[in-house]
Amino acid sequence: AQSVTQPDIHITVSEGASLELRCNYSYGATPYLFWYVQSPGQGLQLLLKYFSGDTLVQGIKGFEAEFKRSQSSFNLRKPSVHWSDAAEYFCAVGMDTGRRALTFGSGTRLQVQP
Amino acid sequence: NAGVTQTPKFRILKIGQSMTLQCTQDMNHNYMYWYRQDPGMGLKLIYYSVGAGITDKGEVPNGYNVSRSTTEDFPLRLELAAPSQTSVYFCASSKGQEGGYTFGSGTRLTVV
Numbered sequence: 001a002q003s004v005t006q007p008d009i010h011i012t013v014s015e016g017a018s019l020e021l022r023c024n025y026s027y028g029a030t031p032y033l034f035w036y037v038q039s040p041g042q043g044l045q046l047l048l049k050y051f052s053g054d055t056l057v058q059g060i061k062g063f064e065a066e067f068k069r070s071q072s073s074f075n076l077r078k079p080s081v082h083w084s085d086a087a088e089y090f091c092a093v094g095m096d097t098g099r100r101a102l103t104f105g106s107g108t109r110l111q112v113q114p
Numbered sequence: 115n116a117g118v119t120q121t122p123k124f125r126i127l128k129i130g131q132s133m134t135l136q137c138t139q140d141m142n143h144n145y146m147y148w149y150r151q152d153p154g155m156g157l158k159l160i161y162y163s164v165g166a167g168i169t170d171k172g173e174v175p176n177g178y179n180v181s182r183s184t185t186e187d188f189p190l191r192l193e194l195a196a197p198s199q200t201s202v203y204f205c206a207s208s209k210g211q212e213g214g215y216t217f218g219s220g221t222r223l224t225v226v
Contacts, residue, residue, distance in 0.1 A: 009154070032212050043118075043204060043217035044157075051212045090156060094212075100164055101147055101172060102215065106156040 002027040002093050006105035013081050014113045021076040021108050023091030032094040033074040034102065035065055039087045047089075050074065061085070086112045116140050120205050120218035127195040127225045135190040135221050137205030145208045146188040147215065148172075148180065150201040157204065163188055195225045 003026045013019055025031060032051040036044040048059025055067040065076045074091060088109045092102040121136045139146065144165045149157040149172075159172030163182040177199060179191040188207075192199060202222050206215035 004156075006156075034214055036215075043219045044206075044215070045217075046214040049212070049214050100145065101159050101162045103159070104149075104157040106154060 002031060002095060002103050004091050004093050004103055004105035006089075006091055006108050008108045009106070010109045010111070012111040012113060015083050016080050019076075019078045019081045019085070019110070021089050021091075021110070023074045023076065023105060024072050025074065025091075025093045026072065027093060027095060029095065030069065032102075033065075033067060034092040034094070035059065035063070035074075035076045036090045036092060036104075037061075037087050038090065038107075044090060047076070081110075081112055083112045083114065086110055118205055118207055118216050118218035120203075120221050122221060123219065124222050125224070127192075127223065129195060129197065129225060131195050132191070132193050133195070133223075135192070135203055135205075135223075137188045137190065137218060138186050139188075139205075139207040139216070140186065141207060141209075141216065142185060143207035143209050143216070144185065145210065146182065147206045147208075148178070148188070148190045149204045149206065150174065151204060151220075152201050160190065160203075192223075197225050199223065200225045 005024045034049045035047040038044045088107045091105040094102045118139045147162045148160040158174045161180040163169045205218040208215045
């Protein structure tokens with residue numbers, strides 16, 4: 001079964017600094033990969049996704065992520081963080097065989113300092 | 115554009131009571147899902163459905179039941195509520211696996 005690891009439970013960055021959130025997955029083939037963001041008390045919103053093609057994908061709100069097959073990683077990046085980016089971020093993996101549902105990581109909570 | 119609608123938003127249940135969490139989507143998505151979210155644990159899949167009349171268990175199905183009689187609706191039934199079912203429940207839908215999910219706003223359930 002696939003699994004997703006987000007090694008950082010909590011990250012604090014200063015406004016305007018760059019950001020990288022880590023995500024590693026375990027799956028034999030190339031999975032579908034996603035990043036979602038959850039603001040307090042809200043549902044999850046899709047930031048970006050990868051399932052084939054260019055390994056650097058662009059998403060909403062200025063986020064991007066890079067798929068690295070050799071490292072089984074799909075890290076999320078943003079060059080300059082805004083205070084409104086403070087939220088919880090979830091990486092998720094899916095596949096087109098077997099259980100057709102996403103497996104989510106445990107999340108990384110981002111705090112932005114002024 | 116309603117998307118995925120969940121009701122109720124909040125509910126307090128007593129141990130042993132039953133309830134149904136409602137989920138409706140208006141996007142004609144075949145796939146629908148129920149997840150529960152507990153602090154520090156991410157989202158765990160309870161049940162999912164790939165189309166009307168088809169449901170399957172996820173990682174944590176015990177204590178729950180679902181049905182999918184129409185494309186739009188995917189209710190989650192809790193029988194004999196237990197404190198361990200205190201959680202935030204999210205319903206989601208998708209056109210297919212590669213498209214990503216549309217989530218509802220969640221139901222916060224407390225069992226006392």
